[in-house]
Amino acid sequence: MNQPQKPNNYLVLAIICTVCCCLPAGIVGIVYSSKVNETYANGDYEAAEKASKNAKLWSIIGLSTGVIVLILYFLIFGFAVFASAMENGGF
């Protein structure tokens, strides 16, 4: 039986995404990750490839949203953050 290689399930990326910033996108990423493994185990390789692409897409959407929000946050409140950090910092 000749099997194609198992597509990457991007589970780690989805986990990082869930914990760090964007809950909804991270959850979607984990769902697609499980789809990759299950469809591959059932021998449906095309579906596994599709799910793999989706998992990657959603995790990257989540992470980039998080990074953009952080950058915006620092642009708006950056000065305040550092000012308060200087007051309360452990130096």
Add this chain to the structure above:
Amino acid sequence: MYIIIGALLISIIPLYYFYDPGNVTNFPKCPFYTITGFLCTGCGSQRALHDLLHLNIIGAFKHNMLFIPTLILLSYYLGLKLLEKLNGKNYKNYFDRTKTPRIILYVVLIFTIMRNINVSPFNVFAP
């Protein structure tokens, strides 16, 4: 890809060592919590990281119970990938098992729902 993420993570560690996100008023808060008012899965992980850097494991557990297990999972994965690169072999990876992502999904969902219930036994999970 992983190198970039790693470099970013290592560069923010000193920041979390010196500043306590629980005490500094203008520290970036979780956007999900700010918008919806619900605690997300990762809420408390900044405080947990601060505690962990000060070797306060109990504090890290109190702020986010899943934070340390997540770190262990991630280091397991990265370590395995490193070994594969060094030895040129393919090892059996628990992340590739059929049930793993499903189990993680259920754990994340149940944990997130439980920490939002503001009654006594479930308060344990809130940061």
